[in-house]
Amino acid sequence: MRNIALVLLxxxxxxxxxxxxxxxxKAHDARHTLFFLVExxxxxxxxxxxxxxxxxxxxxxxxxxxxxxxxLAYFVAEAFHLTGLxxxxxxxxxxxLSFWLGAIGMYFxxxxxxGEGAGLVASILFTYAPYHIVDVYVRAxxxxxxxxxxxxxxxxxxxxxxxxxCPKALVAAGFSxxxxxxxxxxTALIFFPVLVAFVLYEALRxxxxxxxxxxxxxxxxxxxxxxxxxxxxxxxxxxxxxxxWMMAKYDFREQFVYIFQLFAPNWGYGFAVxxxxxxxxxxxxxILLGSGIGALMWGWTRxxxxxxxxxxxxxxxxxLFLTLPSSALIWEKVPLLPLVQFxxxxxxxxxxxxxxxxxxxxxxxxxxxxxxxxxxxxxxxxYTLPQHTEVPRRMEExxxxxxxxxxxxxxxxMTAWTKEFPRESPLIEQYLKGEPLRKAEILxxxxxxxxxxxxxxxxxxxxRADGExxxxxxxxxxxxxxxxxxxxxxxxxxxxxxxxxALEVPAGRHRILLRFEDTPLRFWSQILSLISLLIGxxxxxxxxxxxxxxxxxxxxEFRLL
Numbered sequence: 001m002r003n004i005a006l007v008l009l010x011x012x013x014x015x016x017x018x019x020x021x022x023x024x025x026k027a028h029d030a031r032h033t034l035f036f037l038v039e040x041x042x043x044x045x046x047x048x049x050x051x052x053x054x055x056x057x058x059x060x061x062x063x064x065x066x067x068x069x070x071x072l073a074y075f076v077a078e079a080f081h082l083t084g085l086x087x088x089x090x091x092x093x094x095x096x097l098s099f100w101l102g103a104i105g106m107y108f109x110x111x112x113x114x115g116e117g118a119g120l121v122a123s124i125l126f127t128y129a130p131y132h133i134v135d136v137y138v139r140a141x142x143x144x145x146x147x148x149x150x151x152x153x154x155x156x157x158x159x160x161x162x163x164x165x166c167p168k169a170l171v172a173a174g175f176s177x178x179x180x181x182x183x184x185x186x187t188a189l190i191f192f193p194v195l196v197a198f199v200l201y202e203a204l205r206x207x208x209x210x211x212x213x214x215x216x217x218x219x220x221x222x223x224x225x226x227x228x229x230x231x232x233x234x235x236x237x238x239x240x241x242x243x244x245w246m247m248a249k250y251d252f253r254e255q256f257v258y259i260f261q262l263f264a265p266n267w268g269y270g271f272a273v274x275x276x277x278x279x280x281x282x283x284x285x286x287i288l289l290g291s292g293i294g295a296l297m298w299g300w301t302r303x304x305x306x307x308x309x310x311x312x313x314x315x316x317x318x319x320l321f322l323t324l325p326s327s328a329l330i331w332e333k334v335p336l337l338p339l340v341q342f343x344x345x346x347x348x349x350x351x352x353x354x355x356x357x358x359x360x361x362x363x364x365x366x367x368x369x370x371x372x373x374x375x376x377x378x379x380x381x382x383y384t385l386p387q388h389t390e391v392p393r394r395m396e397e398x399x400x401x402x403x404x405x406x407x408x409x410x411x412x413x414m415t416a417w418t419k420e421f422p423r424e425s426p427l428i429e430q431y432l433k434g435e436p437l438r439k440a441e442i443l444x445x446x447x448x449x450x451x452x453x454x455x456x457x458x459x460x461x462x463x464r465a466d467g468e469x470x471x472x473x474x475x476x477x478x479x480x481x482x483x484x485x486x487x488x489x490x491x492x493x494x495x496x497x498x499x500x501x502a503l504e505v506p507a508g509r510h511r512i513l514l515r516f517e518d519t520p521l522r523f524w525s526q527i528l529s530l531i532s533l534l535i536g537x538x539x540x541x542x543x544x545x546x547x548x549x550x551x552x553x554x555x556x557e558f559r560l561l
Contacts, residue, residue, distance in 0.1 A: 004107070010120070010377070013128075015100070017385065017388070018095055019096070022391055023091075023092065023391045026389060027386070029141055031404050032140075034087050034088060034395050035401045037074055038056075038400065039055060040054075040066065042457075045455075046457045048516070055455075058422055059425035060402070060425050060427030060437070061427075061475055063415075067233060067236055070181070070183055070185050070229055073146045077142075087395075094142060095145065099136075101150060102150070103127045105152035107119040107123035110359030111359075113360075114305075115363055120362060120373070121362025122362065125287065125354075128377060129288050129351040130284070137269075137385075137386035138281065143184045148348050150179055153176050154180055155198060157173040158198070163206075165214040170214050171221070173215065174220075176222075177219065178221070178223075179226075182225075185233070187345075189339065190345065194352075221535070225529055225532040228525050236479070239478065240416060241414040241416065250341045251341075252331050254273075255343055255344060256325040261283065262284045263284070264282075265283065286379065287376045287380075288351065292354035292358055294361045296309050313353070323344050323346050406428075417476070417477045418476065436451060439451070439459050440472065440473045440474070440512070440514075442465075446465070449461050458513065460513050462511055470502055471504075472501070474500060477500065482516075483503045485510050
């Protein structure tokens, strides 16, 4: 515990700004992080234990955001929010928890790989790596940062599984990979090949090929554990207009890093743009890079370290190469790679691998490591100063979505049933004036619509119809929406250029409920995740064979997983 306390103390300059009042609303996705949680919270409180629909997005028509956006960071933030904390504090504490997980995970990973003396250096350099800080204070990429910080934890879990293929180790490895998938799908996509290569290398190096079987089972467990997210996300891709999220600013060809930028100490809070004039820092960090090179050169002099330093040096070089324009052909030819969108995302893998190498340098330096730690802290101190801003109350309310989409109209999502881009909505004025939303009207026929309730995944109205009418909800049609007239399910259909929900209502006085529900695919994917969770819990109750024979306790690092 003393070592963990030291890690948290020495990394505090990086995470302490999160405890200051306000937020850093000028960061790229800062507004997203707040209103995403607002949407998530509304759906959860309306009975969706796994929120899928963002009720206020797309100028109030709603959007299946959490079908395609990995939800774990918002489950964590929601847990904080349900204790009574504000939306902003819940998001900041989720960032803080991720900082801690990454720092502690890297400490134990490097200590496991290199021995005593390595963990502290690896943890500090990982935490203060410029791109690591960029993800928080420049980009405010909550989900991506959580996945970034979980990578060393996942590597540590699989390393223990290789050494001790017992049920608890299998569960730790499977769940750690599953949490990365549930945190950020793109990070999981680029991290998985590194994880596979690491497991294969360790199995071959230690002549533990039989341990590949439990490692494979851990991967299967991770896929089952995260199935509630990735199965619908893959199956329903054709239900949205994917092309709008692959436009110019998301085109990998416009987002390569120029080699001088990897070493430039300049710091800024702008965006990555086409060409070398990026306002966002894209540096590796001189201290981190120099430490990695020093570890490689020194590690090559020791036979027992040569293979490991070569492996992580290759990961670092390959990751950095994939950020450069010279890798364009690979981006063009390798399937799925364009889904990463931004080549500079591979800086996360470079930071991971260079931090692991830096741990070896720390071990070699002995007491001299304190000089290295001081240099790392001083070099990155100015980077840990976010642009603090006050948080207006409306930033934590549903109207924040509308404000954002008025500022950035291109961020209005569309479904496959939307024929035209949603340029207007009668709901905008209601949001801006703070009026109760009227989300239904009579499209044809005569009668009256009385709003009864507006929820995070449902609408309820009373209809008094003189004759048969067609009722239109200002909500995108999407599989999962179900309408009930006086408690009885009725068919719905997409209507008009925006593909809004329409249904027929007979004459008379009726209570209409429109609710977003699970499709069979979503339901069974959630059941698969639940079964995987229960299997994991059951496996944890099985004592390890080696533990039972040796009557030994699990090591301190493993207890943290």
